[in-house]
Amino acid sequence: MKKITVGIVDTMFARCDMAAFAIDEISRKFPGTAIVRSTVPGVKDLAAGCVILDKGEKCDAYLALGMVGKEPIDTQCGHEASIGIQLAKLQMKKHIVEVFVHENEGKNEADLYSIFEDRTRKHAVNAVLLASAPAELAKFAGMGKRQGRADAGQMRKK
Amino acid sequence: MKKITVGIVDTMFARCDMAAFAIDEISRKFPGTAIVRSTVPGVKDLAAGCVILDKGEKCDAYLALGMVGKEPIDTQCGHEASIGIQLAKLQMKKHIVEVFVHENEGKNEADLYSIFEDRTRKHAVNAVLLASAPAELAKFAGMGKRQGRADAGQMRKK
Amino acid sequence: MKKITVGIVDTMFARCDMAAFAIDEISRKFPGTAIVRSTVPGVKDLAAGCVILDKGEKCDAYLALGMVGKEPIDTQCGHEASIGIQLAKLQMKKHIVEVFVHENEGKNEADLYSIFEDRTRKHAVNAVLLASAPAELAKFAGMGKRQGRADAGQMRKK
Amino acid sequence: MKKITVGIVDTMFARCDMAAFAIDEISRKFPGTAIVRSTVPGVKDLAAGCVILDKGEKCDAYLALGMVGKEPIDTQCGHEASIGIQLAKLQMKKHIVEVFVHENEGKNEADLYSIFEDRTRKHAVNAVLLASAPAELAKFAGMGKRQGRADAGQMRKK
Amino acid sequence: MKKITVGIVDTMFARCDMAAFAIDEISRKFPGTAIVRSTVPGVKDLAAGCVILDKGEKCDAYLALGMVGKEPIDTQCGHEASIGIQLAKLQMKKHIVEVFVHENEGKNEADLYSIFEDRTRKHAVNAVLLASAPAELAKFAGMGKRQGRADAGQMRKK
Numbered sequence A, B, C, D, E: 001m002k003k004i005t006v007g008i009v010d011t012m013f014a015r016c017d018m019a020a021f022a023i024d025e026i027s028r029k030f031p032g033t034a035i036v037r038s039t040v041p042g043v044k045d046l047a048a049g050c051v052i053l054d055k056g057e058k059c060d061a062y063l064a065l066g067m068v069g070k071e072p073i074d075t076q077c078g079h080e081a082s083i084g085i086q087l088a089k090l091q092m093k094k095h096i097v098e099v100f101v102h103e104n105e106g107k108n109e110a111d112l113y114s115i116f117e118d119r120t121r122k123h124a125v126n127a128v129l130l131a132s133a134p135a136e137l138a139k140f141a142g143m144g145k146r147q148g149r150a151d152a153g154q155m156r157k158k
Helices: A018-029 A043-057 A072-092 A109-132 B018-029 B043-057 B072-092 B109-132 C018-029 C043-057 C072-092 C109-132 D018-029 D043-057 D072-092 D109-132 E018-029 E043-057 E072-092 E109-132
Strands: A005-011 A034-040 A061-068 A096-102 B005-011 B034-040 B061-068 B096-102 C005-011 C034-040 C061-068 C096-102 D005-011 D034-040 D061-068 D096-102 E005-011 E034-040 E061-068 E096-102
Touching (some): A005 A043, A018 A096, A018 A109, A043 A061, A043 A072, A043 E072, A043 E096, A061 A072, A061 A109, A096 B043, B005 B018, B018 B061, B034 B043, B043 B061, B043 B096, B061 B072, B072 C072, B096 B109, C005 C109, C018 C096, C034 C043, C043 C061, C043 C096, C061 C109, C096 C109, C096 D043, D005 D018, D005 D043, D005 D109, D043 D072, D043 D096, D061 D072, D072 D096, D072 E072, D096 D109, D096 E043, E005 E043, E018 E034, E018 E061, E018 E096, E018 E109, E034 E043, E043 E072, E061 E109, E072 E096, E096 E109
Parallel strands (some): A005 A034, A061 A096, B005 B061, C005 C034, C005 C061, C061 C096, D005 D034, D005 D061, D061 D096, E005 E034
16 A cells, blocks of 8 residues: 555644544554644634645645534534635645534534544545545445444445 | 547445446447546545546546435535536536435435436436537437436427 | 627526527527537536537637526526536636526416526527627616516616 | 726616716716726626626726625525626736625615615725725724615724 | 734724734734735625735735624625635635624624624734744644634543
8 A cells, every 4th residue: 555645634623632533543544654734723724724734745635624613604614614625625636535523413522522533533544545545445435434423324226 | 439438436425336327327338438437435525536537547528426415414515515526627627427316305215226326327328428429419408308307308389 | 790609508407498599599680600509418517518618619708508497406506507607707718698597487387488588599699799799788787687587677766 | 096997897687877876986086097897797797797808908906786686596696696706806816896786675766776876886986995095995994884875883892 | 933924904894993903912922923904895805805915915824804794695795705715715825814703793792892802813813823833723723712702622532
């Protein structure tokens, strides 16, 4: 497997140390992967954060980690942040795996915490594979894979 | 008919192997068409997936295959993914035929499965024709063609 | 009046042959205007369709003709298509006159048909004038002109 | 004060001659300011209209004048038009002062007419100052200035 | 700490002198930081305002300060303004810290005023640190930092 560098951009707004999950997961599963990391205030700063990191570091793929608050205006902010991330991907011609947790997704704090951890860890693996061994992902094509929750699984013809 | 290469980008999130339908359809109807394929985690990764595939493969047209989940936040994600795909088309000046199935479109699982298959197969043909024989599509202009369901047909002046 | 070329991109999804109205109108009112035409599957393919047509044909203005279905998801698709068309205009620095008919606009099929015809014919004239004689449009500035329905007319100071 | 050229793009859809207000206001308050003017069908054509005008005229700032209809689909069209105008500003690196009047803003026709006039005249002044004497606007920073209605005024610390 | 220049763009529409808070905060905490400032009519002019300021001044980071009105159409305008700011960041490859206060956020005028002050002061610090000492922000990664209100704090595993 090709040795790569992953850029991680996370936020001060999130209520969970998402980058720590990503760094731990990548270090365990893909030792030798280089990681660079940058922190921005909130989700709307993630797209620019990736592009600015890319000016100096030229990572092979990026992880954009953020939490979206629970008010309707927060949902709109998350939407704007996602549009920015779409633009940044196409400008860099690189994958940015967007890992957004919505504050109102969890049934309670423990559930929310587990979504943070599960989604971040699984997408950290996805980011590494997209840049180093993309054919690995094709094994799971159409399999109903989920991050944050259990997999939905594949539908079969009835 | 011009020999072409079609790029297929599909997702791990979808609950159906959409790429398999597309590959089968193209191979039967347009033998000799080259196909390259790449898998990404979810719909928001499709636009970047097409542009990244295009760096190496220079396909003549792309198919972006994905499923949009049933929650309101999934609909928003699908919207962001579609904006990204619009941007990618204009950046590459190539067609990306977007094949999105919404998880809540089906009356039941069997119906949903048939939408997956019908829409993907028909749009696979469209993608090939757009790149190899675009005049073929003009024969169906204004005919109320549908993918996923039966055609709506053309209105006539009363 | 300057002799120009108009590019028409229409869809297979529409339930009415919109391009036929546009071609008829332009041929009658502006004989000598060159027309090139391309058909794509649906409204989301119109922006790329114009940009791709422009690579070979270098038209002076474009008409993007499409129907938006009646479900909420169709309205979202129309929105995404329109954003793409905005992007395409600015990329080409040319006018693309967007002629969208929403399937639920009509009181009945006959009414819907008349909207298709009236809007397409009037906007076909607009597209020609924008490219060949833009000062002609200034005569109608602020006059409440409508395509698809009767003009709303100009408000007067009370 | 620097002598400048202002580009005005207005629409046939509006029910009021917005450009006439802008031209009158600029001529009275800033004699010697050059004005070029172009008319397009509706608000979705304004962004391209500014960029196309800029190809030939190289104005220092632009006014995009339009009316948004009263139906929900019109609001969506206005949104798409505004996104296009944002894109056009950044592409040209110039200000386009967007003057949109929503048909349902007025309590009645006389009120709507006064919004058209007040908003257009005030923003015409803003467009000239942005290009010729931007420091003039800083005098009103945070003062709750409104166009179309009376100023909201500045909040004071209680 | 690197000496930097911060560009501040604020609006005439806001009902509070946001730039004054930002300038005071930066001058106290980071003496020696150069500040350039420009005022535009409203939030939709902020993105272009930053890009135009950058043509002459080449600031290291920008603050875009604005108020979003309380009507639904104002929320839409704020959304359009934010999309423009996302585009401007990626075009310049620089951070623009967006400081938007929504007029209906406050429980009353005194509360609204305190949101204006708190959010602007905290984000002014963020803008300086993003450009001069980005590693400082990583100390607060995932800590639930808020601007405008008290911090939400970090969740702990239960």
